[in-house]
Amino acid sequence: MKSPGSQLSPGRYAQELNLLEQVHVALGTASKLEDFYLIATSILVDPNAFGYSRALVLRSEERPRSFTGRVALGTQSLEDHLRFREDILEETRRLQELIEAIQRENPEPRAIQPLYDLRFHSLWIHLLQGNDAGGDGLNSGFRELNIGREGLPENHLLERAAAATRATIFTAEDVDATGLEDYVRFPCVAGRLVTRRGMHGLLIADRQYEDTPIDGESLYHFQWLVNHASVSLENVELVEELTATTQRLQEVDRLKSNFLSIVSHELRTPLTSIMGFAQLLAAEKVGTLQPSQRDLMRRIEQHSTHLHNMVNDILEIAEVEGGGMVNVQVQPVDPLSCFISVLPKIEARRGNKQVTIEPLIHDSVPLVWADDAALERVLFHLLDNAVKFSPGEGRVTVEYEAREAVLDISVQDSGIGIPQDNLKKIFDHFYQVDFRLERSFGGMGIGLTVVKLLLDAMNGRIRVESTPGVGSRFTLTFPIAPGRSGAPAE
Numbered sequence: 001m002k003s004p005g006s007q008l009s010p011g012r013y014a015q016e017l018n019l020l021e022q023v024h025v026a027l028g029t030a031s032k033l034e035d036f037y038l039i040a041t042s043i044l045v046d047p048n049a050f051g052y053s054r055a056l057v058l059r060s061e062e063r064p065r066s067f068t069g070r071v072a073l074g075t076q077s078l079e080d081h082l083r084f085r086e087d088i089l090e091e092t093r094r095l096q097e098l099i100e101a102i103q104r105e106n107p108e109p110r111a112i113q114p115l116y117d118l119r120f121h122s123l124w125i126h127l128l129q130g131n132d133a134g135g136d137g138l139n140s141g142f143r144e145l146n147i148g149r150e151g152l153p154e155n156h157l158l159e160r161a162a163a164a165t166r167a168t169i170f171t172a173e174d175v176d177a178t179g180l181e182d183y184v185r186f187p188c189v190a191g192r193l194v195t196r197r198g199m200h201g202l203l204i205a206d207r208q209y210e211d212t213p214i215d216g217e218s219l220y221h222f223q224w225l226v227n228h229a230s231v232s233l234e235n236v237e238l239v240e241e242l243t244a245t246t247q248r249l250q251e252v253d254r255l256k257s258n259f260l261s262i263v264s265h266e267l268r269t270p271l272t273s274i275m276g277f278a279q280l281l282a283a284e285k286v287g288t289l290q291p292s293q294r295d296l297m298r299r300i301e302q303h304s305t306h307l308h309n310m311v312n313d314i315l316e317i318a319e320v321e322g323g324g325m326v327n328v329q330v331q332p333v334d335p336l337s338c339f340i341s342v343l344p345k346i347e348a349r350r351g352n353k354q355v356t357i358e359p360l361i362h363d364s365v366p367l368v369w370a371d372d373a374a375l376e377r378v379l380f381h382l383l384d385n386a387v388k389f390s391p392g393e394g395r396v397t398v399e400y401e402a403r404e405a406v407l408d409i410s411v412q413d414s415g416i417g418i419p420q421d422n423l424k425k426i427f428d429h430f431y432q433v434d435f436r437l438e439r440s441f442g443g444m445g446i447g448l449t450v451v452k453l454l455l456d457a458m459n460g461r462i463r464v465e466s467t468p469g470v471g472s473r474f475t476l477t478f479p480i481a482p483g484r485s486g487a488p489a490e
């Protein structure tokens with residue numbers, strides 16, 4: 001592409017197409033602005049590609065109206081330029097030989113493409129290394145530039161390039177380049193990098209040390225590069241935006257967890273006192289109660305227990321998110337005894353519901369690799385939901401089934417079920433299928449989040465099958481450990 005001719009021979013045409021494709025691929029690999037600037041300027045100064053003497057990317061800053069130079073690749077003297085040009089060509093020859101040798105072994109074109117990309121990348125690394133080694137590289141001209149646009153004369157190179165919709169060749173007669181003497185010489189070519197957000201900046205290159213003039217064909221190629229670079233830049237901007245948004249969201253999420261943790265701690269202390277005093281009163285330790293007073297005390301106890309459970313749930317999720325609880329200790333655990341320990345807690349939550357909970361055991365139950373406290377909490381949340389979403393007289397079964405090296409523990413209910421579309425989302429924080437405030441089931445949408453976090457920490461798995469109006473089945477899977485339920489571990 002560096003030596004324009006009036007006619008392209010088929011061989012050169014193919015070569016050019018190949019180069020354009022590589023440039024396209026290379027620009028597409030950037031995911032950060034700094035990488036993008038480096039790749040775009042490297043393509044411009046690479047004698048195998050555009051062969052300019054120097055290249056400059058200037059970012060246009062809106063506030064204050066100015067240009068900031070991010071990457072300026074170029075050599076400061078003809079001698080440097082020729083030396084580095086030779087280095088790069090030598091490096092290219094070496095890599096080309098390597099590619100050809102590999103190609104002889106493996107003519108599959110797909111295997112070769114990464115090598116071409118590698119050729120480009122290694123050249124750029126070469127350029128950069130020069131910079132790292134004390135300004136000796138092709139980008140020894142790299143400097144941070146800050147040019148205020150306010151003070152620039154009207155026919156300044158930057159103002160004129162920013163105003164032109166197409167890439168343009170500028171000469172010393174055309175424009176004034178005061179302030180840019182160290183970075184660009186005339187004639188030079190400049191074009192705008194434009195994305196959906198507006199003008200991002202300018203790409204400028206000169207051929208100070210090259211015999212090849214900047215002519216119409218160079219301008220055509222430069223415009224091609226500017227167009228492709230603008231498309232890639234748009235992607236880079238989007239990726240950067242997404243990364244920044246994700247970081248902000250993670251920060252907000254962390255603040256929310258901290259807040260939840262503090263609030264629930266603060267609520268738990270007075271609530272524990274209220275419950276303690278209510279129990280004292282209900283047990284008539286401080287005086288005999290009338291039947292109506294006893295009934296009211298029972299309701300106070302019921303409601304404060306409910307509140308206490310809710311506060312514990314919030315605290316649980318804040319702890320799990322903060323990494324506090326994820327320190328589970330995986331060891332052989334008896335899943336049946338975990339189930340038995342959970343039953344009284346479910347009894348305390350079920351209120352007036354007559355739902356029965358039945359274990360279904362086909363064979364002796366093996367121990368599993370888990371953490372008993374964590375498994376109890378998982379079973380608690382699954383059973384709590386199963387009871388909550390079942391009709392008043394429903395039936396919940398807990399089935400244990402060993403399959404080769406794993407044990408499945410399924411909690412099945414005959415409740416309202418979950419629509420297919422919602423199945424994936426129910427494990428998200430605060431997600432509830434029914435979001436309405438007037439919904440008939442209580443809860444805060446965190447039980448299953450806790451289940452998922454605890455299972456991840458224990459290397460357990462969960463899957464859910466459900467049919468609206470028929471019921472749901474949540475199946476936990478754990479690796480089997482040595483030993484059987486009720487028998488000491490082997």
Ligand code: ADP
Binds near residue numbers: 413415
């Ligand atoms: P909560 O039960 O406190 O709302 P969870 O995280 O435990 O929160 O569950 C999230 C949502 O998943 C519930 O609000 C409900 O819509 C749905 N869900 C969970 N388990 C069941 C179940 N056994 N039957 C029907 N829906 C369920």
